Amino acid sequence: MSGPFGAFRQFVLKVHSRCDLACDHCYVYEHADQSWRGRPRVMSDETVTWASLRIAEHVKTHGLPQVTVVLHGGEPLLAGPERLGRIAGELRAALDPICDLDLRLHTNGVRLDDRFLDVFAEYGVKVGVSLDGDRAANDLHRRFADGRSSFAQAIRAVERLRGRPEVYAGLLCTVDVRxxxxxxxxxxxxxxxxxxxxxxxxxxxxxxxPRPTPTAYADWLIEVFELWLAEGCRPPVRMFQSIIDGPSATESLGLQPSDLVVIETDGAYEQADSLKTAYDGAPATGFHVLRHDLDTVARHTGIVARRQGLAGLCATCRACPVVDTCGGGLYAHRYREGTGFANPSVYSADLYRLITHVRDRIDMRTHTLPIEELARGFGGARDVAGLAGSQESIRRALLASVSGQGTPPEAWRLLETLDRDHPEAVRHVLGHPYVRVWAAEFARAHPGHLGNIAAAAAVHAGASAVVPVEVIGGRVHLPTLGVLEVAGNGDHLDVRDGRFSIEGGGPWHPVRRLTADGFSIALEDTDPFRDCHGWPAAPRLTDDEAGRWQAAFTAAWELIETAFPRYAPGLRAGLTTVTPLTPGEAGRDISSTARHAFGAVAAALPAGPDVLALLLIHEFQHVKMGAILDLLDLYDESDGRLFYAPWRDDPRPLEGLLQGTYAHIAVTDFWRVRRHEVPDPGHVQFARWRADTAAAVERLAESGAMTPLGERFVAGMRETVAPWLSEPVPAAAEAAAARRSRRHQAAWTLPGR
Structure with missing residues (x-):
């Protein structure tokens, strides 16, 4: 979000307003809004230029790292390959220098041939095809005007895409319960x-x-879900993954604010196409690409209404136990004349049944989520293992999402084989924290790293394979194993029975391990994607430096197990990696986590093991909270307010306040225990952080932005912190703590902040 009006990140360009099919369920031509009749058939070159400029302007204004542009219709292929090439080229020229452009096109496939595919490959356009299933299902709606079936042409189009995986985006199927x-x-x-x-x-x-039974659509989708689950969750199905993994990746589910805008063939800005089903003129904004910038469009009342999250739902939805996942359903499906969109979805019964069924099947029961102990700030081995299990699902979904985006097909085939024959080896490698970092942040720039992941799994499995790998900076990194220097031009790793070699291979630098009392974690200084913690990662450690880490870890872990036994089981279950950071200025302790790197804590080696113990406990709170937020919607993401956080000099968004408060439960607890051994500064630290953390808990509770599940979570945090407020502390320490808190808040509220 950027203030109250969030930036758009998805742009639908209606490059052609007519279609060569006559689908009777089409929202463009067959529903309430008939504005297509007055629009030009083709988007003009001038409109394309203005659209490109407006999007680029918006990207620069908001500093957006990535946007998606979808070429749409009608049927966009009616524009022809030459015009589509010009449009794609203009978008690339305007946006590639300033952001990562995800350029897509959606088609019925009837006209797709090699001329189009060559253009799409040249400009990096991903193509999705509408196909409603087998011939019988597809022929229910997707026909030509004379009644002929379009199934054969659609299948032929998809087969062409299978032969060009670099442009194959996927399939879209509209459900018909018949x-x-x-x-x-x-x-x-x-x-x-x-x-x-x-x-x-x-x-x-x-x-x-049409509804033959009260939950006909849920029942139909549940049958598909059960087949999908039984067959290994392949191919990725966005609806199911949104329910399982969250946050939602589809506009039809979840509380995420809408970030989509449509530009019609005449240059008019419109809201989501789905609104055409509500009433004539429903998507209109009155704004035009020649006269208005996108920030103006973002202030349109209809756009703002679709960004209200939980607050924008009717009372029935807000009270629903699955609102965190359902989000009220697709906005257009809530419409009723007289009450507008202030209603549950017309599919609300179906959504409730589908979501609860999926959650039950994957042990995510709506009313029995095991969050109580986690909410209190702790969480035992079983709780944290559950979070780790959810992370595996997310990593697999992310890997599936980058399939075909330049990743080597041989690597995919090897991973699939290993996952079938040696699942533990694959699970071990996918559990490496920076695999998700690569998939989420670096896969587009380094698609070949999938081969390195597959090779590492093959090594663990003791399998034999020749795998294409990516060489970065003269090194081949194998997740969980280490890094191999390469002097030559080798780009294929030969794996045989747990050993490996490559042309020009040089010294091997294995991942070192830190061990203490039977607990072993990686000391990760080899992964090229580990530099994601907001502080520079340290280079490869010397043996002496690694030895100092081992000594500190041994002492720190002994302290954690003896003095902080409520944290130790969770750490054993979830902490897999410590990543050394470059030290900060003298006297400053540096530590961090990264949202995508579950299991990893990054830190510069502190002066003493007691500080390392504090950093591990503190930062692992962030690891847990990140995984919880991956799984559950605890707050309204459309809330763009900033809040005072007593541990930061800058105002924090709601998630930042939640993260920091949760982490400072552990900080407070650390000093609550240690003050008896280290009274100076222990008493002052405990007195300060218990008061500030308790105040932050109330700030969250009073924000009005927590979901029902989030309110339960905050109540659990309060349950831990509140009793600490009555524990006796020396008066001098209490006074010193109060002075520090006042000074911090006074500095934070200085004019100009």
Whole structure:
């Protein structure tokens, strides 16, 4: 978010307003809004130029690292390959120098041929195809105007895409409960799509969907889900993954604020296309690309209404136990004449049944989520192991999402084979914290690293394979194992029975381990993607430096086990890696975590083992909270306010306040215990942090932005902190702590801050 009006990150360009099919469920032509009739058929060159400039302007204004542009229709292929090439080229020229452009096109596939595919490959355009399943299902709606089937042409298009995996984005299927869900799923799965989207047919309370039973759509999707689950969750299905992994990756689920805007062929800005099903003119904004910038569009009342998150839902939805996942459903599906969009989704019964079924099947039961102990700031081995298990699902989903984006197909095939024959080896490598960092942040720039991941799994499995690998800075990194220097041009690793070699291979630098009392973690100074902690990663340690880390860890772990036994089991279950950081200025302790690097704590080696113990306990709180937020919606993400945090000099967004408060439960607890051994500064530290942490808990509780589950979580935090306020502390220490808190808040509120 950037203030109350968040930036757009998804832009739909209507490059052609007509279609060569006559699908009777199409929201553009067959629903309430008929504005297509007055629009030009093709987006003009001038409009394309202005659209590119407006998007680029928006990217620069908000410092956006990545945006998605979808070429859409109607049927965009009617614009022809030459025009589409010009449009893609202009977008690339405007946006590639300033951000990562994810350029896509969605089509019915009827006209897709090699001329188009060559253009899309040249400009890096990913192509998705609408296909409603097998012939019987597809022919229910997707026909030509004369009644002919489009199935053969669509299948031919998908087969062409399978031969050009670099441009194959996936398949979109609109659910019709008359079709056979098993036949639909198997037809789609056999086409090896990188992703499948199942869409509920657009409907409102005034024009409800055909419904033979009260939860017909949920029942249909549940049958597909069970097949998908039984067959290894392949291909990735965005709806199911959004329920399982969260936060939602689809506009139809979740509380995430909408960040999408449409630019029509005539240059008019519109809201999401799905609103065309509500009433005539529903998507209109009155703004135009020639006359208005995108920040102006972001202030449109309709756009703002779709960004209210939990606060924008009706009372029925806000009280629902699955609101954190459902989010009220697709905005358009809530419409009813007279009450507008202040209603549950017309599919609310289906969404509730589907979400609860999926959660039950993967042990995410709505009313029995094991968050109580975690909310109190602790969490035993079982609780943290549950978080770690959810991270595996997220990592697998992220890996699936980068499939076909330049990643070597041989690596995918090897990983699939190893996952079948040696699942523990694959699980071990995927558990490496920086695999997710690579998949989430660096896969586009370094797609070949998937080969390194597969090679590492092959080594652990004792398998034999020749694997294409990526060489970065003259080194081949194998996650969990170490880094191999390469002097020659070798780019394939030969793995044989747990050993490996490469042309020009030089010295091998293994990952060292820190061990204490049977607990072993990686001392990670080899991974090229570890530099993600907001502080420079240290270079490869010398043996003496590694020895000092081992000595400090031994003493720190002994202190944790003896003095802080409530934290030790969770650390054993979830802490896998310590990443050394470059030391800061003298006297300053440096430590950090990264949201995508579950299991890793980064730190510069502190002066004493007691400080290392504090850093590990403190930072692992952030690790846990990051995993919890991956799994659960605890707060309204559309809330863009900033809050005072007593441990920071800068104002923090709501998530930052939540993270910091949770971490400072452990900081407070550390000094609560240690003050008896180290009274100076222990008493002052305890007195200060208990008061400030308790105040931060109340700030969260009074924010009005916590979901029902978030309110439960904050109540658990309060349950831990509140009793500490009555523990006796020397009066002088209490006074000193109060002075420090007042000075910090006074400095924070100075004019100009």
């Amino acid at each position: 079709s056979d869900p098993a036949a639909v799923y198997r037809t789609l799965a056999e086409l090896d799509p990188p992703r499948v989207d199942f869409l509920l047919p657009h409907a409102t309370w005034d024009a409800p969907p």
